[in-house]
């Protein structure tokens with residue numbers, strides 16, 4: 028997709044921003060166990076929640092300063108020589124304060140990470156994500172904005188920026204417009220709006236990502252990282268300016284307290300344990316897949 032068509036595509040997403048919340052609600056409701064929410068359509072299932080649970084457990088460890096630093100042994104490194112099977116894809120900002128491998132307490136081969144300033148997307152970013160979905164079968168994509176993002180702040184403040192930085196600011200501009208007029212801090216509002224719009228753009232990106240979502244092989248969610256607490260919060264479905272805590276944030280995942288165990292071997296909650304027919308391999312499986 029050329030830059031101009033991508034911009035146009037992004038614009039269409041903005042024009043239908045009302046549906047962002049609706050789509051997010053349909054996808055993330057099962058993750059929150061909302062009984063009254065409409066059942067996901069188009070083959071959506073919650074089988075990808077196992078990946079989310081692994082990330083959340085790791086983030087809880089990070090917030091508490093009780094990291095396990097899993098999958099960083101020589102053995103793990105050697106196991107991965109033949110290939111990788113990351114259980115999630117993370118698109119986030121290049122900001123040096125927000126490395127997802129650290130704040131999710133993950134190791135080698137666990138998460139497929141794409142980072143750009145302001146977590147903006149272009150063809151290279153989408154192609155990278157498509158690779159992780161199509162060839163590595165990663166079942167979950169999280170788009171994570173973060174508190175006090177400099178790229179977003181630059182887009183909000185407007186004005187001239189030098190060099191290629193302008194293309195980043197331009198990509199965030201639709202979110203600035205969409206968040207304008209909301210109460211509260213404009214940068215914080217734009218961070219969340221931008222993450223939601225980006226997630227929706229990826230969720231509906233043809234040909235690969237939209238098809239994977241429709242087939243129930245991929246879940247795309249937007250989130251926000253808090254610089255002060257280190258906590259990752261899923262964004263509230265119907266309010267791009269708001270956020271809500273991740274599920275079961277303060278209840279013990281067994282991995283939190285079992286330094287000797289492999290957190291990736293932790294059994295997901297029963298409600299999330301059964302993959303849908305034809306679903307990808309469970310995230311706990313680390314059998315190497317195809318190489319990169």
Ligand SMILES: [Zn+2]
Nearest residue numbers: 120122176177
């Ligand atoms: Zn940033």
